[in-house]
Structure formats: structure tokens, C-alpha cells
Amino acid sequence: MSLWVDKFRPKTLDDLHYHEGLSARLKSLAASGDFPHMLFYGPSGAGKKTRISCTLRQLFGSGVERLKIDQRVFLSPSKRKLEINIVQSNYHIEITPSEAGNYDRVVIQELLKEIAQTQQVDLNAKQRFKVVVINEADSLSRDAQAALRRTMEKYMSNMRIILCANSTSRLIAPIKSRCLLMRVAAPTPEEMQTVLHHVAKKLKFDLPDDASKQIVDDSGGNLRKALLVFEALKMQSPDLSGSLAIAKPDWETYCHKVADLIVQEQSPARVMEVRAKFYELLSHCIPPTIVLKTVAERVVERVDESLKADIMHWAAFYEGRMRIGNKKIYHLEAWVVKVMSLYKASFYMLTYMSTVNDHHFCHIAFCL
Amino acid sequence: MAFFQVQSNKATPKHTADPALQPWVEKYRPKTIDDVSAQEHTVAVLRKTLTSTNLPHMLFYGPPGTGKTSTILALSRQLFGPDNFRNRVLELNASDERGISIVREKIKNFARQTPRAQMVASDGKTYPCPPYKIIILDEADSMTQDAQGALRRIMETYARITRFCLVCNYVTRIIEPLASRCSKFRFTPLDSSSTSSRLSQIATAEHVVLEPDVISALINTSSGDLRRSITYLQSASRLSASTNPPTPITAGDIQEIAGVVPDAVVHDFAKTLGVEIVGDMDVDNDGRKKTRGFDAVQAKVKELMRQGYSASQIVSQLHDIVILHPTLHARQKSICALAFAEADKAICDGADEELWILEVGLRIHKAISSDS
Numbered sequence: 001m002s003l004w005v006d007k008f009r010p011k012t013l014d015d016l017h018y019h020e021g022l023s024a025r026l027k028s029l030a031a032s033g034d035f036p037h038m039l040f041y042g043p044s045g046a047g048k049k050t051r052i053s054c055t056l057r058q059l060f061g062s063g064v065e066r067l068k069i070d071q072r073v074f075l076s077p078s079k080r081k082l083e084i085n086i087v088q089s090n091y092h093i094e095i096t097p098s099e100a101g102n103y104d105r106v107v108i109q110e111l112l113k114e115i116a117q118t119q120q121v122d123l124n125a126k127q128r129f130k131v132v133v134i135n136e137a138d139s140l141s142r143d144a145q146a147a148l149r150r151t152m153e154k155y156m157s158n159m160r161i162i163l164c165a166n167s168t169s170r171l172i173a174p175i176k177s178r179c180l181l182m183r184v185a186a187p188t189p190e191e192m193q194t195v196l197h198h199v200a201k202k203l204k205f206d207l208p209d210d211a212s213k214q215i216v217d218d219s220g221g222n223l224r225k226a227l228l229v230f231e232a233l234k235m236q237s238p239d240l241s242g243s244l245a246i247a248k249p250d251w252e253t254y255c256h257k258v259a260d261l262i263v264q265e266q267s268p269a270r271v272m273e274v275r276a277k278f279y280e281l282l283s284h285c286i287p288p289t290i291v292l293k294t295v296a297e298r299v300v301e302r303v304d305e306s307l308k309a310d311i312m313h314w315a316a317f318y319e320g321r322m323r324i325g326n327k328k329i330y331h332l333e334a335w336v337v338k339v340m341s342l343y344k345a346s347f348y349m350l351t352y353m354s355t356v357n358d359h360h361f362c363h364i365a366f367c368l
Numbered sequence: 369m370a371f372f373q374v375q376s377n378k379a380t381p382k383h384t385a386d387p388a389l390q391p392w393v394e395k396y397r398p399k400t401i402d403d404v405s406a407q408e409h410t411v412a413v414l415r416k417t418l419t420s421t422n423l424p425h426m427l428f429y430g431p432p433g434t435g436k437t438s439t440i441l442a443l444s445r446q447l448f449g450p451d452n453f454r455n456r457v458l459e460l461n462a463s464d465e466r467g468i469s470i471v472r473e474k475i476k477n478f479a480r481q482t483p484r485a486q487m488v489a490s491d492g493k494t495y496p497c498p499p500y501k502i503i504i505l506d507e508a509d510s511m512t513q514d515a516q517g518a519l520r521r522i523m524e525t526y527a528r529i530t531r532f533c534l535v536c537n538y539v540t541r542i543i544e545p546l547a548s549r550c551s552k553f554r555f556t557p558l559d560s561s562s563t564s565s566r567l568s569q570i571a572t573a574e575h576v577v578l579e580p581d582v583i584s585a586l587i588n589t590s591s592g593d594l595r596r597s598i599t600y601l602q603s604a605s606r607l608s609a610s611t612n613p614p615t616p617i618t619a620g621d622i623q624e625i626a627g628v629v630p631d632a633v634v635h636d637f638a639k640t641l642g643v644e645i646v647g648d649m650d651v652d653n654d655g656r657k658k659t660r661g662f663d664a665v666q667a668k669v670k671e672l673m674r675q676g677y678s679a680s681q682i683v684s685q686l687h688d689i690v691i692l693h694p695t696l697h698a699r700q701k702s703i704c705a706l707a708f709a710e711a712d713k714a715i716c717d718g719a720d721e722e723l724w725i726l727e728v729g730l731r732i733h734k735a736i737s738s739d740s
Contacts, residue, residue: 025607029606041627041676043676143510146510153391157390167676167679168680169678169679170715170716177432177593177596178599180603180606181624181626181627185674185676186675220674296723300666305662309662309730312662312726312727312730315723316720316723319719319720320717320724323717
């Protein structure tokens with residue numbers, strides 16, 4: 001009994017629902033025998049991984065689905081042992097180098113050289129090369145990316161690399177110029193609805209239109225999230241009719257609560273309260289960036305138009321600081337204090353202005 | 369032409385790559401220094417060394433894809449010929465381990481051995497084959513300071529029998545003592561005429577039909593980087609050849625491959641920010657609408673992010689629109705430029721893309737609506 005997301009994940013390029021142009025391209029590329037290095041990028045839940053696995057299947061046939069998980073040990077330059085999980089089949093190998101942290105360069109170099117220097121032994125294999133799938137390629141360190149450069153050109157005959165990333169901003173230009181870029185955009189609401197209806201049809205029940213619309217609106221372009229929510233809803237109320245309450249995740253409501261606290265009152269005591277809440281969120285492993293973004297978006301909804309730009313500015317500013325810095329809570333808190341002082345200042349400014357106006361008015365009245 | 373094929377077979381006996389599957393960048397690497405596109409000055413100097421058989425230590429620097437590595441490889445081919453190439457030239461790059469220990473052992477060992485003179489080449493040609501070796505340190509700017517420091521003495525001690533060639537993008541990352549030991553050659557980004565002649569040359573060799581607007585799209589997206597434009601060309605031709613029947617390459621294909629955000633999307637975003645696009649078909653009369661506030665910008669940014677465009681690409685294209693804009697005045701442009709610079713830095717540092725695109729958008733919006 002697997003989740004619907006996995007159960008109904010398309011297996012072949014023909015099954016994919018949207019981005020037909022992209023699927024056709026992938027299919028013809030896989031058929032041509034002259035397969036380039038590729039870089040898939042797009043927001044999460046848009047279907048990058050699904051497309052990669054479909055392409056692999058198109059390349060090698062169903063053999064790619066027989067996976068085994070290996071644990072490999074690499075030695076860092078300082079002789080520390082790194083244990084990395086590797087998913088592989090006879091034809092491809094999949095790694096998530098961010099597991100290796102700072103030593104990802106070692107892992108990339110060793111692994112790629114090893115694969116590049118061995119040829120495909122299986123005579124029945126459709127292709128002469130093996131494929132290396134690198135997930136979360138945008139979190140590769142600069143060193144590791146530099147190490148990829150030459151390897152990608154040199155061992156082209158034995159190996160192809162498929163990179164999967166959320167954005168290309170953090171990849172160095174030489175890597176981008178060596179890959180065929182494949183942008184996987186998030187599906188449009190209509191496309192998502194078709195997918196939901198498709199799943200419902202497979203399970204032989206009816207999905208009311210307004211229910212699917214509600215799910216799609218809530219998911220923000222993330223198909224995986226939409227399917228998960230859909231399954232949860234189906235568990236809650238089997239007939240999916242009437243008003244559905246899509247349960248927001250706990251952390252999201254919690255973040256909203258924090259935002260409300262900030263807007264309601266601005267005082268040192270309130271900062272302490274907010275700080276406690278932030279600690280709670282962080283200790284539940286909610287990434288600080290997401291916390292900051294969610295809170296900021298909520299705060300922005302509830303303040304005056306003139307303040308919105310400033311609040312987002314400081315959110316961006318402190319988010320950047322947070323990446324460079326070490327201790328996340330400082331920056332979260334600094335942002336809160338900043339927002340509170342901005343809010344208060346604008347509030348005072350308004351009242352001040354009005355008093356000045358009153359005063360002025362009295363003065364004029366007095367003169368008269 | 370025959371001798372080149374012999375050579376390439378000998379150089380790579382292990383990887384018997386099918387030439388059809390080879391990247392075009394490798395396939396069409398210049399074989400002699402006269403083939404190198406543009407860079408007339410450098411080539412003129414190096415051609416002298418072919419006759420005089422004396423070579424200084426060299427430092428090649430310049431942006432990627434301008435032919436630095438190709439030049440030195442072609443030069444050493446011409447100096448030594450295919451037979452001696454392997455024992456006279458050592459090429460190290462960033463994918464090889466290059467810490468201080470490698471400098472101490474590998475480079476030192478290689479530098480130490482005196483070369484044997486072997487004048488007769490197997491293919492019947494005579495090569496100058498001067499009595500020294502060449503060590504090419506590719507991507508030298510990613511070497512550590514310590515490793516560079518260790519090179520200093522080695523370069524001098526073995527100067528009689530070895531010549532070093534450092535290849536790098538940023539000359540400032542090479543420590544001063546090393547730079548002063550080398551004669552420097554600057555490689556400039558390729559001008560569009562030499563890029564287009566090279567591209568059409570490759571296209572005819574590969575039987576690809578290239579329209580003039582495709583070539584100009586290639587040149588625009590690659591900004592002087594020949595390797596990048598060749599790679600794009602190859603990808604595009606792969607895509608077009610793989611469909612049945614083959615479709616001609618269009619400029620749009622090139623833009624999609626290069627990861628460029630379509631102009632329409634960027635213009636739309638710019639309009640939301642209040643930047644008027646000149647030369648647009650529908651210069652609408654209600655362009656002065658002031659209702660486009662925070663929410664509109666935020667919604668637009670969310671949409672862009674859902675489309676999966678890369679933030680740095682959006683920033684750089686928006687930058688071109690704003691900075692080259694004919695009617696905005698200098699003060700507005702400077703405020704925008706500041707916003708772009710900060711955002712670029714933040715995105716490079718790995719900050720959240722949505723927040724920063726929003727930030728850039730809001731600042732431009734403010735700058736433009738404040739005093740216009």
C-alpha cells in the first residue's frame with residue numbers, strides 16, 4: 001500500500017500529463033542515441049524527478065527499475081570516513097551529494113572517475129553509456145562543480161550526467177554551458193485538475209469540481225502537495241462533498257500565529273514571546289527560510305501598503321544574512337525587531353501628523 | 369588533413385569515442401595556432417616562438433571560452449608533434465587533485481626528467497621539438513595559495529628544461545610572484561564576426577542549416593564565449609535532428625536551450641514594475657496606471673517563480689532593460705543598479721530567490737514611481 005503520489009507516478013514519457021513539448025523532446029533525444037548531459041530545473045513538485053526516471057526508462061527499458069541501495073565509504077582528505085547512500089541499477093546511479101557536506105568534491109571525483117573508467121559490460125544494454133543522476137545539484141559546493149567540468153567533457157563516451165536542481169543560479173557557468181537545459185515549469189491549475197481527475201478515475205470514484213479546484217488553489221503549483229492533500233481529504237471524508245476544510249500543516253498555522261503576535265503589539269516582552277515560538281519551530285526542523293517567508297507574507301497581508309515594501313526588503317536582507325551567518329535565530333529575531341520598530345514608527349508618524357494637523361488647525365482658528 | 373586523424377587516434381587510444389558522439393567543442397578544437405579565432409596579438413607572438421624555439425613561462429588569462437586551453441594545446445602539438453606530445457607535455461586541471469602534495473611530487477618529478485631528443489616523427493613531418501617540456505596548469509586560479517607558493521621555486525630551478533603555462537580566468541587570483549615570472553597574454557571575448565564565421569564553418573562541416581537570425585541568437589546568448597555557443601549549437605541541432613521529420617533550428621530554440629527567459633515574460637514583469645517598454649506593439653494609453661502596488665508585484669513574482677525561471681537570469685535581463693532604457697533618468701537608473709548589484713550578490717550567496725526577486729521588483733517599482 002503505497003501513497004497515491006508514488007502509486008500513480010507516471011512510468012513512461014507517454015503517460016506524462018503536461019509539458020507535452022518537453023516529453024516529445026526527451027523521447028526523441030533518448031531515441032537518437034546521441035544523448036547529451038542534461039540539467040533539469042524548476043520549482044519543487046513540478047515533476048523533475050518523474051521526468052528523469054521516465055527518460056531513463058525510455059533509454060534503457062524496464063531494467064532501470066530494478067534498484068538496489070548501496071552504502072559506500074569514501075575517505076576525505078583528512079582521512080575521515082564518509083558514508084554515502086547510493087541508489088543504483090545496472091544502467092544508472094543516483095547520488096545526493098549534499099549528504100557529504102563539505103567533502104562532496106571527493107565523492108564526486110571518486111565516483112565519477114570510477115564509473116567513467118568502467119565500460120558497460122552488459123551486452124544486452126541498449127546504450128553504451130551509464131547515466132549518473134545528481135540530485136540537488138544546486139547545493140554542490142564550488143569545488144565539486146569545478147571538479148565536474150573537465151570530467152564531463154573527458155568521459156563523454158562512457159557516461160552521461162543528469163543534474164536535477166531547483167534553480168540554475170547557484171550552478172557555475174561552465175557546468176550550465178555543458179548541459180542541455182530543461183526547464184520544468186510548475187503545472188497550471190487546469191493541468192493539475194486533469195491530473196487529479198485522472199487519479200480519481202483510476203481509483204473509480206467521482207471528484208467534484210469545486211473540491212479539486214480548492215485542492216489546486218491550496219497547493220501553489222506543487223503537484224506532489226496537491227496529491228498528498230487529496231489523499232488526506234479522501235481519508236477524512238470519503239464522499240468529498242460539501243465544504244472541505246483543507247488542514248493546513250501545523251507549522252503554517254503556527255507561523256501565522258507568530259505574525260499576528262508581531263502585528264498586535266510591539267514591545268520587548270512580545271519579542272521574547274516570539275522568540276520562544278521561533279525556537280519551537282526551529283526545533284521541529286522547519287527550515288528558517290520557510291519560517292521567515294511564511295511569517296513575512298502573513299505580516300505583509302495585515303499592514304498598511306506603505307510598509308509592505310520595507311518589510312519585504314528587510315526579510316530579504318536578513319534571509320541573506322542568515323545564509324552567510326551561523327546562528328539562525330539571531331537573524332529571525334533581528335527581523336522581528338526591525339519590523340516592530342518600523343510598524344511602531346509609522347504608527348507614531350501617523351498620530352504625530354494628525355496632531356500636528358490639529359495643532360495647525362487650532363492655530364489658524366485662533367488667528368481668525 | 370590525414371595526419372590530424374592519425375594524431376587524434378594516437379592521443380586517445382583508451383577512449384575510442386565515436387566521433388559522431390564527441391562534443392563538437394572537442395571535435396573542432398583548433399589543431400594549429402593559426403586556426404585560433406580572433407586573438408591576433410597572442411597568436412602573432414606565439415608564432416614567433418615556433419621559429420625561434422624559445423618560449424617564456426606563460427600566463428593566459430581571460431573569460432571562459434576564448435581559446436586559452438586550445439591555444440596552448442595547439443602550440444604544443446605544433447612544437448612536439450604527436451609522438452613526443454605525451455612525454456613532453458603534462459596537463460593538469462581542476463578535476464585532478466592539485467593540492468600542495470601534487471605540486472611537490474608530480475610536477476616536480478615531471479619537471480626533473482630531462483627530455484630525450486627525438487627528431488624523427490612517425491608521420492614524416494619535422495617538428496621543431498625544442499629541448500624543454502611544457503607543463504600546462506589549466507584553471508590555475510582554483511589552485512590553493514600554498515600550492516602556488518610551492519610552484520615559485522620549482523619554476524626557477526627547472527627553468528632550463530621546463531616551461532610552465534598557467535591558464536586561468538582571473539589573473540588576480542594568481543599570486544604576484546608567479547605572475548611576475550610569466551609573460552602575460554590576455555584573451556579577449558570574441559567579436560561577433562569571428563564567432564559567426566567559426567559557427568558557420570562548423571555548421572557546414574556538420575551539414576546543419578543555419579539561418580542568420582539563429583547565428584545572431586547564438587552570439588547574443590553566449591556573449592563572446594565560443595565554447596558556449598558551439599555547445600548550444602550542438603544541442604539545438606540534436607533536438608532538431610531527433611524530431612521526425614527534422615525541423616530547422618529557430619532562434620527560440622536557442623533561447624530555450626540557453627535558459628534565457630523569453631523577452632515577452634521579462635517585458636511583462638517590467639511593465640508590472642512600471643517600466644515602460646519602448647517599441648512594444650501595444651503601448652497602451654493607460655500605462656500610467658498607479659494602481660500597480662505591492663500585491664501586483666508580489667503576484668507576478670510568484671508566477672515567475674512557478675515557471676521555474678532562474679533568478680540570476682531574470683535579474684540580468686531586467687538589468688539590461690532598465691539600464692538601457694531611453695527615458696528613465698540617471699538617478700532612477702542608479703537606484704535600480706544598486707538593487708541589481710545587491711540581489712546578484714545575495715543570489716550568489718545562496719539567498720532565497722523569491723524574496724530577492726521581490727526585493728528587486730519593489731525597489732525598482734519605488735524608484736520609478738517616486739519621481740517620475
